[in-house]
Amino acid sequence: MITLSAVKKNYSSDVAIGPVDLQIPSGGVTALVGPNGAGKSTLLTMIGRLLGMDSGAIEIAGYDVSRTSSKDLAKIVSVLRQENHFVTRLTVRQLVSFGRFPHSKGRLTVADEEAISRSIDFLDLGELENRYLDQLSGGQRQRAYVAMVLAQDTDYVLLDEPLNNLDMKHSAQMMQMLHRAAQELGRTIVVVLHDINFAGHYADHICAVKDGVVTEFGTPEVIMTDEVLSRVFDTPVQVIEGPRGPLAVYY
Structure with a gap:
């Protein structure tokens, strides 16, 4: 609550x-x-x-x-704000991996990789995980950000x-x-x-x-x-x- x-x-x-x-x-x-x-x-x-x-x-x-x-x-708790502007060129999977930072502190484990994959699959982004964010439509990009938040678990x-x-x-x-x-x-x-x-x-x-x-x-x-x-x-x-x-x- x-x-x-x-x-x-x-x-x-x-x-x-x-x-x-x-x-x-x-x-x-x-x-x-x-x-x-x-x-x-x-x-x-x-x-x-x-x-x-x-x-x-x-x-x-x-x-x-x-x-x-x-x-x-x-x-x-995880938070997604309106201002989602990454200046660095990232793939979908790289973006979603940021959601694991509270758990991994930047050193991804097998468990972290599995959590990333689950979030990508849940948001139906499997075919796009190696695409760069600037290659996605607005709807696809928004799903990637939500996947990042869900990966925070x-x-x-x-x-x-x-x-x-x-x-x-x-x-x-x-x-x-x-x-x-x-x-x-x-x-x-x-x-x-x-x-x-x-x-x-x-x-x-x-x-x-x-x-x-x-x-x-x-x-x-x-x-x-x-x-x-x-x-x-x-x-x-x-x-x-x-x-x-x-x-x-x-x-």
């Missing part, structure tokens, strides 16, 4: 995140949704200790994020907008793979999403963030309603029953 207690981040006298009290259950996919600038990515990066908080406490699986050593925290995985720059087909494929990772690999995946319909279809829980605070938390059945989504996004939303579940329509 991930627990946030009175977490707050101040940017200026009129821009702040929190205070946030939140419990994200273990297992499955939890989607952070909300308007632009609501604070979704800030919350995610504070959970992963990539950004400090001004007050409050965050625990992951009982470990205090502020007090746990970096080497120990890297074996509990942590119970908790934080992904900041993994659908960024992906078209509809590749976004659906990515969400299917993340859902599989949660179910088949037993991971707890927390993901920032802009598309509420992807959250409604693939997430087990949805956390709505607005003006720096959590306004709603629940299953898709609870969140995917006209009233809740209209309130969260400050625009009229109608939820209709689609062929595979509820769909939000903006008008």
Whole structure:
């Protein structure tokens, strides 16, 4: 479980995140949704200790994020930010191998190589593992970064907008793979999403963030309603029953 207690981040006298009290259950996919600038990515990066908080406490699986050593925290939680720009020319396999650094410290063992191969196969990248990143499509490259995070072999995985720059087909494929990772690999995946319909279809829980605070938390059945989504996004939303579940329509 991930627990946030009175977490707050101040940017200026009129821009702040929190205070946030939140419990994200273990297992499955939890989607952070909300308007632009609501604070979704800030919350995610504070959970992963990539950004400090001004007050409050965050625990992951009982470990205090502020007090746990970096080497120990890297074996509990892995984080993928939006900014994935490697200037060095890397192959897919070389990139994914970075995920093993908390375990190998740069000296890959047979067990590390097996973990790398498992992640590459899980993300269906076997035929591309010797290709350079700049030879891949945007969707293939994004899958390679997610494979790197999964290779870190942590119970908790934080992904900041993994659908960024992906078209509809590749976004659906990515969400299917993340859902599989949660179910088949037993991971707890927390993901920032802009598309509420992807959250409604693939997430087990949805956390709505607005003006720096959590306004709603629940299953898709609870969140995917006209009233809740209209309130969260400050625009009229109608939820209709689609062929595979509820769909939000903006008008």
